[in-house]
């Protein structure tokens with residue numbers, strides 16, 4: 373191979389391999405003005421921005437941190453206190469864990485590993501946890517995939533969540549960190565110890581999903597596809613060759629597979645008017661029958677309405693449904709739960725119960741993709 377091309381390729385691959393360190397903003401949704409730090413196990417060093425030496429903290433110590441104007445104030449149970457531009461808690465022993473909570477906060481407390489920094493943020497605190505992809509993965513997998521299921525279901529979810537991490541490293545680069553702990557990125561409840569999930573993450577360590585050009589994929593997933601996954605082009609207007617519709621025979625056992633809703637005629641009529649359709653003359657919208665497959669859009673009077681628009685307007689469980697007028701309601705017979713794109717969680721779980729390995733599960737829901745080590749993967753220029 374030409375030497376310059378080789379150098380170029382190495383340059384492209386290097387940054388990802390070195391990216392396993394990540395920063396996650398904790399309590400990103402509630403943005404508390406005060407947090408309480410307690411070592412759970414091991415020893416931590418508390419350092420404020422100005423001090424040359426740190427304060428040793430171990431089990432039983434409590435540090436209360438509060439924002440005050442553009443400073444943070446901290447106070448330990450033993451009476452040490454100070455004010456600083458920022459403070460940091462660094463682990464001083466292997467495997468050290470700490471507990472973090474925000475008084476009066478609706479978000480539950482978290483057990484975390486790695487380093488923590490706290491800075492003032494307008495009206496609140498910016499709390500950042502410095503950890504690694506692999507150490508935070510079990511928590512993310514449990515939050516996104518649930519607690520119960522067979523190993524290969526969690527292995528598939530681990531590869532999907534890891535792929536998301538590496539593909540979206542720059543999601544919060546303007547804010548000065550990598551990810552938030554909320555649904556905007558991936559929900560991070562902290563360190564978890566569920567052994568099936570921890571083992572699923574370990575046994576797939578470093579494995580991610582790429583397309584044939586070694587680019588990390590958009591690894592979308594949802595609760596239940598209703599028997600047929602949706603193409604991303606229909607839902608998000610962005611098409612990917614691996615996010616195409618596949619017929620799914622695996623998820624019909626689930627309670628989410630079918631659902632039914634009635635929409636009051638008056639609400640439906642005002643929706644039609646907002647779409648430029650005159651009520652009373654919209655019969656063309658009702659042609660499809662349940663089981664005929666997904667319909668991306670319907671039209672009447674020369675105006676078209678997408679299933680996604682109807683789903684959002686009426687808060688439906690999915691965009692896979694048929695519509696039928698009945699007296700003063702519109703009956704919606706639906707299938708599945710969620711946007712329907714990519715991996716179907718109910719189907720993946722059932723595949724794993726039937727002894728299909730995680731590679732087979734991934735190949736089924738993301739056709740044409742490759743499971744590979746992160747060192748062989750590249751991040752798309754603009755995900």
Ligand SMILES: [Zn+2]
Nearest residue numbers: 551552556557
């Ligand atoms: Zn985010």
Ligand SMILES: [Zn+2]
Nearest residue numbers: 597623716719
């Ligand atoms: Zn499905």
